[in-house]
Amino acid sequence: MSTQTVPVAGTSLRGLLEHLPPITTIGPFVALFVACAFFASQTDRFLAGPNFSLILQQVMVVGVIAIGQTLVILTAGIDLACGMIMALGSIVMTKFAVDYGMNAYLAIVCGLLVTVAFGFLNGALITMVRLPPFIVTLGTLNIAFAITQIYSKSQTVTGLPDELVVLGNTFHMGQTAVTYGTVMMLGLYLFTWYVLRQTTYGRHIYAVGNNPEATRLMGIPTARLLLSVYTLAGLLYGIAALLAVARTGVGDPQAGQTDNLDSITAVVLGGTSLFGGRGMILGTLVGALIVGVFRNGLTLMGVPSVYQILITGILVILAVATDRVSGRKR
């Protein structure tokens, strides 16, 4: 087979463009940078260490939920139940510690077990009963929500022991107070980046989302792979629950209701394709940050909240349109 002759890169611009990473990769970073630059120009309170630390804290919970959502979406699935599972986890953790006086760390483990169990349930229904992820997670969303309300009687749990909120404590980097929770979030992102980019498991996740049949034919156990992804996502929702408890200081059964869609927003803004098989985990972090930056920046500028919603909607459309226009095939 002969090498196809390639015309010498015509204009230097085209040559340069060909060497840049695709727009779906750099797009989110550019958008974040432009947003930060814009807000920095509009108000002098934006570009400050403490402000950035705040934004990180504000996106912390959705940020970790979005890690699980990214993994699921990479396999061409979707998880509509993530926020509700997180809320259930936080109620279990807090009620076990407060109502039964259980050791705080044991209570945390119990909460994690519950979220992992729900993740496993999602995965099992999808892989063993062969139901579509959209439908399955739509169902578990309602089940998790109902259980949370019934168990907590829709009452917020207060009076938490200190160990439960330890991740809300801060340490200082110069002038800025940084919470341990945000460090954990960043650490989880780095860990997930490593797994997705540098390990076999990560590569298989991309493969099963890109071409499940090919993955199966190459001898990779796809059912087991998908089951593990949803279960892992459940664990991440549990960690997010712990972070939510640490941030707010309470177990709130009404929490997480908007996190289902907010996590998907972060994933989409970060350049991951909803069709599976393409995207980067760090993009999701950028996506979550974009939403947080806009919310913070617009507040600093005194712009009414409703515009934050408008802008988020516009950004999502732009992100998905860029995905299409960039020529990414299905």
Added chain:
Amino acid sequence: MSNAAPAPVLQARGLIKRYGHVTALDGADFDLLPGEILAVIGDNGAGKSTLIKALSGALIPDEGEIRLDGKVVRFHSPIDARRQGIETVYQDLAVAPAMTIAENLFLGREVRRSGFLGSVLRCLDKKRMATEATAHMKDLQIGIRSMKQAVETLSGGQRQGVAVARSAAFARHVVIMDEPTAALGVKESNMVLELIRRVRDRGLPVILISHNMPHVFEVSDRIHIQRLGRRVAVVNPREIKMSDAVAIMTGAMQVEAQAA
């Protein structure tokens, strides 16, 4: 069978497979000799795909025996067959379009780094996989600009080349190719046929399934003709007319003796 005939690499005797009232394989035989390209042709319903599925481990025959290098084998799954050294290039290629050539080549068989990084941290050895992928592609003289290209950016023929290179890289005994030129134009088909020859020249016998008679006649060393669930003839493309081969395939012409 004369003494000088080499032992078959892959052989089947008396394969029977029934689906309810339908008998797909009715005592089918099969011989693949070393260093050859054996085309398998047959009309729809002749049992051609059932035969290939049995040989590649995609189904288990009801009766009959399969031998690989003389030893009796039983394949429980395609992965089983692959482990024993039989690779298949599927008709739809089974490649992940968004992934690179190197990633596709090693899909399911990824190489990890040595030592601590590999065993504990499970770190992929991307450099080694890229180097080996380049070598495999070069070996088969498939021209690609960059191993980092996503497979979906390649032409149909190049994509076929990636799938073939993958099978050739890992096959130890047999490569099965299912309709490799079906979706390709004239120029790319010729490239793929040349590729098949190179695979054989590297010492791997090839089973070629194809509806395309001109391609079959151009590239194969022998032709296995399947009809009504059995092997009705094995012909030499240089000694028989294409029209006669088609006639045998459709039953218009009867054959008594088994050709060499």
Added chain:
Amino acid sequence: MKARSHLLLSLLACAAASAYAQQQTIIVGLITKTDTNPFFVKMKEGATQEAQAKGAKLMSAAGKFDGDNATQVTAIENMTTAGAKAILITPSDTKAIVPAIKKARDAGVLVIALDTPTDPQNATDALFATDNFKAGVLIGQYAKAAMGTKPVKIATLDLAPGITVGKLRHDGFLQGFGIKEGDPKIVCSQDTQGDQAKGQTAMENCLQKAPDINVVYTINEPAAAGAYQALKAAGKEKGVLIVSVDGGCAGVKNVKAGIIAATSQQYPLKMAQLGVDAGVNYAKTGKKVSGYTDTGVTLITDKPMPGVSSKDTKFGLDACWGNK
């Protein structure tokens, strides 16, 4: 033959008797936005008790989430068919529910809105609700009295665009405080959807904008709790006055703990009681209630201010809704 006709007769007799009995029991329907919010749980409790006391039967239904209009429409239809003489409803979608209510009223059912008025308000026969505007006025007056002559920087943590309850309380607060919308004293206004975590985020961002905020109006007590958390993290909780609305038990506890300075308490139980009474009365006498009945709002605080009448947290805890 005889046995069969006997059986048939007794079956008919039973049916007639139960139909007659059903005709005698007054059925009142209660449809809430959701059945998980403790506010509506209390409402249902009140309605159930009152129905029992009056010898009426209560049918209840609830939407799946705040804004679930479809379930409420179905419930109205079902209850009408089942013979309810009156339906009490907290409408999730104040406009979209109107046609279904009209159909029920045309069929002779008395429809009373609880807590939230429909749009237009006269789409229902009557409205038993908290005067949300007054609730805001009370805490506005309190905040003004508490701050005295000190210069104020106010943050308002509101509900969400377009929801009447949020607007009424916000506007009431402004009037009680004696300022108009757009007054420079208001340094930050953000929506919270009544959610604690969102209240915390909104407060954090407001503090970034104006670190010297010293008065915070919140739409409800979860938002107030979130605001407090943000202030505490910034070390500012001592110097800031937080006021709120609702009077749920958790909220009153927060007033007692000094987290919320004052809250306007509302009475879902009373709404339900009055509603059931009106329904039973209509079934018995055919007399309809009409217009707006204020079910009352009380300012709860442990630090009373002159000129603003209030009750203390002991009273508040006795009268609160939710888990005590």
